[in-house]
Amino acid sequence: ASAKPSTDPSAVQADVLQNLEYVVGAPSSKIPNGLDASSVYRGVAASVREHLIDAFNRTQDYWSEKDPKFVYYLSAEFLMGRSLMNAVQNLELTDTYSQAVKQLGYDLETLRDAEQNAALGNGGLGRLAACFIDSMATLNLPGWGYGIRYKYGMFKQAIDEKGYQQELPDIWLSNGNPWEIPRPDITFKIGFYGSVDNFKWSPGETVLAKAYDNPIPGFKTPTVGNLRLWEALPVAEFDLSAFNEGKYDKAVEERRKAEDISAVLYPNDATEYGKELRLKQQFFFVSASLQDAVARFKAKHGDNWQLLPEKAVFQMNDTHPTIAVAELMRLLIDEQSLDWDTAWGITQKTLAFTNHTVMPEALEKWPVKVLGKLLPRHMEIIDKIDQIWKDSLKEKVLAQVEEMHKKNPPKPKAAKPLKKEVPLAAKAEAGEPAEDEDEEEEEEDPVEAALNKYGIITENPWEKGVKLVNMAYLAVVGSKAVNGVAAIHSDIIKRTIFKDFYELAPHKFQNKTNGVTPRRWLAWCNPGLAALITETLGTDTWPNDLNLLTGLRKHADDKEFQKKWRAIKHENKAKLAAKIKARTGVDLPTDPLYDIQIKRIHEYKRQYMNILSIIYRYHQLKTASPEERKKFVPRVTIFGGKAASAYYMAKKIVRLINRVGMVVNNDPDVKDLLKVVFVPDYNVDWAEALIPAAELCQQISTAGTEASGTSNMKFQMNGCLIIGTMDGANIEIAEEVGKENLFIFGMDESEVPAWRESKRAEWKDYDPRFVKAIEMVRDGTFGDKEYFQDLADSVYDMKKGNDWFLVAPDFADYLRAQEEVDKVYLDQDEWTRRSILYTAGSGFFSSDRTIKQYADEIWDVVPVPVPSS
Numbered sequence: 093a094s095a096k097p098s099t100d101p102s103a104v105q106a107d108v109l110q111n112l113e114y115v116v117g118a119p120s121s122k123i124p125n126g127l128d129a130s131s132v133y134r135g136v137a138a139s140v141r142e143h144l145i146d147a148f149n150r151t152q153d154y155w156s157e158k159d160p161k162f163v164y165y166l167s168a169e170f171l172m173g174r175s176l177m178n179a180v181q182n183l184e185l186t187d188t189y190s191q192a193v194k195q196l197g198y199d200l201e202t203l204r205d206a207e208q209n210a211a212l213g214n215g216g217l218g219r220l221a222a223c224f225i226d227s228m229a230t231l232n233l234p235g236w237g238y239g240i241r242y243k244y245g246m247f248k249q250a251i252d253e254k255g256y257q258q259e260l261p262d263i264w265l266s267n268g269n270p271w272e273i274p275r276p277d278i279t280f281k282i283g284f285y286g287s288v289d290n291f292k293w294s295p296g297e298t299v300l301a302k303a304y305d306n307p308i309p310g311f312k313t314p315t316v317g318n319l320r321l322w323e324a325l326p327v328a329e330f331d332l333s334a335f336n337e338g339k340y341d342k343a344v345e346e347r348r349k350a351e352d353i354s355a356v357l358y359p360n361d362a363t364e365y366g367k368e369l370r371l372k373q374q375f376f377f378v379s380a381s382l383q384d385a386v387a388r389f390k391a392k393h394g395d396n397w398q399l400l401p402e403k404a405v406f407q408m409n410d411t412h413p414t415i416a417v418a419e420l421m422r423l424l425i426d427e428q429s430l431d432w433d434t435a436w437g438i439t440q441k442t443l444a445f446t447n448h449t450v451m452p453e454a455l456e457k458w459p460v461k462v463l464g465k466l467l468p469r470h471m472e473i474i475d476k477i478d479q480i481w482k483d484s485l486k487e488k489v490l491a492q493v494e495e496m497h498k499k500n501p502p503k504p505k506a507a508k509p510l511k512k513e514v515p516l517a518a519k520a521e522a523g524e525p526a527e528d529e530d531e532e533e534e535e536e537d538p539v540e541a542a543l544n545k546y547g548i549i550t551e552n553p554w555e556k557g558v559k560l561v562n563m564a565y566l567a568v569v570g571s572k573a574v575n576g577v578a579a580i581h582s583d584i585i586k587r588t589i590f591k592d593f594y595e596l597a598p599h600k601f602q603n604k605t606n607g608v609t610p611r612r613w614l615a616w617c618n619p620g621l622a623a624l625i626t627e628t629l630g631t632d633t634w635p636n637d638l639n640l641l642t643g644l645r646k647h648a649d650d651k652e653f654q655k656k657w658r659a660i661k662h663e664n665k666a667k668l669a670a671k672i673k674a675r676t677g678v679d680l681p682t683d684p685l686y687d688i689q690i691k692r693i694h695e696y697k698r699q700y701m702n703i704l705s706i707i708y709r710y711h712q713l714k715t716a717s718p719e720e721r722k723k724f725v726p727r728v729t730i731f732g733g734k735a736a737s738a739y740y741m742a743k744k745i746v747r748l749i750n751r752v753g754m755v756v757n758n759d760p761d762v763k764d765l766l767k768v769v770f771v772p773d774y775n776v777d778w779a780e781a782l783i784p785a786a787e788l789c790q791q792i793s794t795a796g797t798e799a800s801g802t803s804n805m806k807f808q809m810n811g812c813l814i815i816g817t818m819d820g821a822n823i824e825i826a827e828e829v830g831k832e833n834l835f836i837f838g839m840d841e842s843e844v845p846a847w848r849e850s851k852r853a854e855w856k857d858y859d860p861r862f863v864k865a866i867e868m869v870r871d872g873t874f875g876d877k878e879y880f881q882d883l884a885d886s887v888y889d890m891k892k893g894n895d896w897f898l899v900a901p902d903f904a905d906y907l908r909a910q911e912e913v914d915k916v917y918l919d920q921d922e923w924t925r926r927s928i929l930y931t932a933g934s935g936f937f938s939s940d941r942t943i944k945q946y947a948d949e950i951w952d953v954v955p956v957p958v959p960s961s
C-alpha cells in the first residue's frame with residue numbers, strides 16, 4: 093500500500109525535486125536557475141499527479157466495492173483546457189505548491205502557461221461535457237466520461253497579415269501528458285466492414301482500442317472521477333507475414349490506418365457530410381466504451397442482464413455516439429445470446445439522449461450505403477428496429493388516417509408541400525435538392541406516407557433514391573429519456589424536429605438547462621472576485637452551493653461595495669490588456685467598456701451583425717466633430733472564435749473583423765474611443781482571461797437558433813452584462829437577473845418563422861444605418877473590396893442571399909439596445925449594481941444543479957461519497 097503524498101510545503105518541494113530529477117530527467121544541479129518553465133512545469137505536474145492518482149485509486153476501488161449504479165457519459169468531445177491549476181485548486185494545495193515552487197525560484201502562474209490546452213472539442217458541447225464530469229466528481233456521483241484520445245485536437249488558428257484564418261495542427265501531446273494514465277492492459281477489439289452470415293458478423297478489419305484514464309478531481313471531496321479516452325492501435329503491432337513477404341511498407345501502412353481513427357478531431361461543429369472516418373471514430377469509441385462497461389457488469393453480475401439498467405446508464409451527448417443503440421443490441425444479442433425483445437427492453441432502459449441543436453444540417457444522417465458497408469451487422473439491426481417500430485405504429489396511424497379522411501375526404505390529387513427553405517451554408521454543403529423528375533409519381537399509400545415521418549431510415553430529400561439513417565430518431569426510439577439543453581430549446585424540439593415522437597411518448601421528453609462549473613469559471617479564473625465574495629458572504633463554501641450567491645443581492649446598492657467590485661473588474665481588464673498586448677501587439681486602454689463576443693464563428697451567432705454595428709459606430713466617430721466625439725462612450729470590442737475550415741461565410745466574417753480592426757485601431761481620429769481586437773486561437777485558456785474582464789458580452793443569436801449557450805452563464809457569474817436576444821439560456825438568465833437588467837432586443841422565436849416564410853419577400857425596411865455599414869463593407873473602406881461583396885449580399889441582396897438569420901430586420905433594434913448600453917455605462921453605479929445582480933443570480937447555472945437533475949430525473953444515480961482516509 094502506498095503512503096498518501098504529503099501536503100507539507102517542504103515535503104512537496106522535495107517531491108517536486110524528485111520528480112524533476114527522475115521523471116523529467118533534469119539534474120538537480122540545474123535548479124533553480126538552469127531550467128526552462130516547461131521542464132519545471134512537468135516536474136510539478138508529475139508531483140501533483142501523485143496526489144490525484146492516490147485519491148483516484150481510493151475512489152475507484154471504493155466504487156467498485158460498493159457497486160452502485162454508474163452513469164457513463166458518452167461524448168465524442170471533451171474540451172478540458174488546462175489541468176494543473178484546476179487540479180491544485182481542487183486538491184486545495186494551491187498555497188502549498190505556490191510556496192514549494194517559489195522556493196525553487198519559480199511562480200506557479202508562469203508554470204501554468206507552460207501547459208498545453210487539451211482541446212479535444214469544438215466548442216459548447218465539448219466544454220459542457222468537461223463541466224459535467226467536474227460536477228459529477230464534486231457531487232460524488234459514480235460515473236465516468238468516455239471519449240476519444242485524439243492525437244490532434246481542435247486546430248490552432250493563426251491570423252495572417254491579411255486578416256485571414258489559417259489552420260495549424262494542434263500538436264498537444266508533444267511534451268507528454270502528465271494528466272493521463274495509460275492502460276496498456278485495458279484494450280478491446282473493434283471490428284469494421286466484412287460480412288454478415290446468418291446474423292453472424294465477420295469483420296473485415298479489426299483495430300484495438302487502448303484505454304487512457306484521466307483523473308477528474310472533485311472539489312471539497314476526496315472523490316476523483318475518471319475520464320476514459322480510447323486510442324486506436326493496430327491489433328498486432330505489425331503484420332509479421334507481410335514482413336516475411338518483404339512487404340515492409342504494407343505492414344507500416346496497416347499501422348497508420350488503425351491509428352488514423354483516433355488521429356484528429358473533426359473541426360466542424362455544424363456539418364460534416366457523410367465522412368466515413370467520422371462514423372468510424374464514433375463507432376470506435378462507442379464500442380470500446382460499451383464493451384468495457386458490459387465487461388465490468390458481467391464480472392459482478394454474470395448473465396443477470398435484466399439488472400443492467402439498474403447498474404448502468406449511458407448518456408449520449410448529441411447524435412455522435414448514437415450508434416450505441418445498435419451496438420448495445422449487438423453485444424446483448426450476438427455476444428451474450430439474449431433474444432431480441434429482451435435485449436431491446438434492456439437497451440431502451442439503459443440509454444438516454446441529449447440533443448444540442450435544431451439546425452437540420454447538424455443532425456447526423458448517415459447514408460445506408462456508408463453505414464451498411466462499415467457496420468453491416470449494425471445496419472441489419474437498425475433495419476429491424478425501424479421495421480418493428482413502424483409496425484408498432486400501424487394501428488395508430490391507420491386510425492389517424494381514417495379520422496383525417498372522415499373530416500377531410502381525400503382530394504383526387506394531393507397538393508405538393510411547399511419547398512423548405514434552408515440556409516445558404518447548408519445548401520452549399522448539401523447541394524440543391526433533387527427536383528422531382530416526373531410529376532406523375534405513383535400515388536403513395538396514405539398509411540405508408542404517414543408512417544414514413546417516423547422512419548429511422550428515410551429517403552434523402554436532396555437525392556432521390558438515397559436512403560439515410562436518421563441518428564437522432566434512432567436515439568429517440570432507443571432511449572428512455574430525451575432532453576434539450578435550455579427551456580426554450582426543449583420546447584422547440586417538441587414542436588419541431590421531434591414533434592411526431594413527442595406526441596407518441598410525451599413522458600420521454602425532458603429539459604435539462606445547461607450549467608457550467610463555478611470552480612473553473614468563477615473561483616479559479618477570477619480569484620479577486622472570489623475573494624470578495626468569500627469575504628462578503630462570510631463563507632468559502634459557495635463554489636459547491638452556488639445559490640449562496642443570492643446573498644450578494646443586498647449589497648448591490650452599497651456604494652463602498654460597488655467600488656470594490658469595480659476595482660476587481662478593472663484589475664482583470666488590465667491583466668487581459670497585458671495578455672492581448674503580448675499576443676497580438678495591440679495596445680488597449682483599460683478604462684473603456686470591454687465588450688466581448690467569443691464563440692465559434694457562425695452566421696446564426698451573428699458576429700457579422702456585431703461587426704456591422706461597429707462599422708457604423710466607426711462611421712459616426714469619423715463624421716463627428718471633435719466636440720461631438722467627446723460624447724462617445726469609449727469601447728474596446730473583442731472577438732474570438734474559430735471558423736470551420738470549409739465554412740465559406742464564416743471565414744469571410746473572420747477576415748472582415750480583422751480588417752476592421754486594422755483600420756480602426758490605426759486611425760488617429762478614433763484614438764481610444766474605439767478598438768477592435770480579434771484574439772487569435774480562442775480556446776479555454778483565452779476564455780479564462782477574457783470572461784473575468786468582460787463588462788458586456790454579446791449573446792445575439794437569431795431567436796430560436798442557439799440551443800442554450802454556456803458562455804452566457806460564465807459571463808453572468810463574473811458580473812458581465814448581457815446584450816442579447818430572447819434565445820437559449822438567455823431567457824432563463826433574464827428570469828434570474830430581471831429582464832430589465834439585460835439589454836434585450838430583436839425578434840423573438842415566435843416571430844422568426846413568419847418573417848422567413850412570408851414577410852421577408854416584401855420586407856424593405858432597411859435601416860439607413862444598416863445600409864451605410866453594408867456600403868462600407870462594399871466600398872473598400874476595409875480593403876478586400878471584391879472579397880467582401882458576397883458577404884454584403886448575404887444579408888442585403890435578396891436575390892443572392894436570403895438573410896436567413898435576420899441580420900437586417902434585427903439591426904435597428906440592436907442599435908437601440910447598444911445606445912442603451914452606452915447610456916447605462918455612463919452611470920457607473922447603476923452598471924455596477926446590475927453587475928452584482930448578475931453574479932448574485934447565477935446560482936442556477938452551476939453545472940452541479942444540472943447534474944443533480946440528470947442524476948435524479950434521468951439517471952437514477954445517487955452519490956457515493958468516498959470516506960476520507
Ligand code: 26Y
Pocket residue numbers: 214215216217218220358360361362363364448449454455456577606798799800801802820
Ligand atoms: C455533426 C458534427 C459535425 C457536430 C460536431 C459538433 C455537430 C455539432 C457539434 C457541436 C455542437 C455544439 O457545440 N452545440 C452547442 O452545445 C452547447 C451545449 O449544449 C449549447 O450551449 C450551444 O447552444 C450549442 O450550439
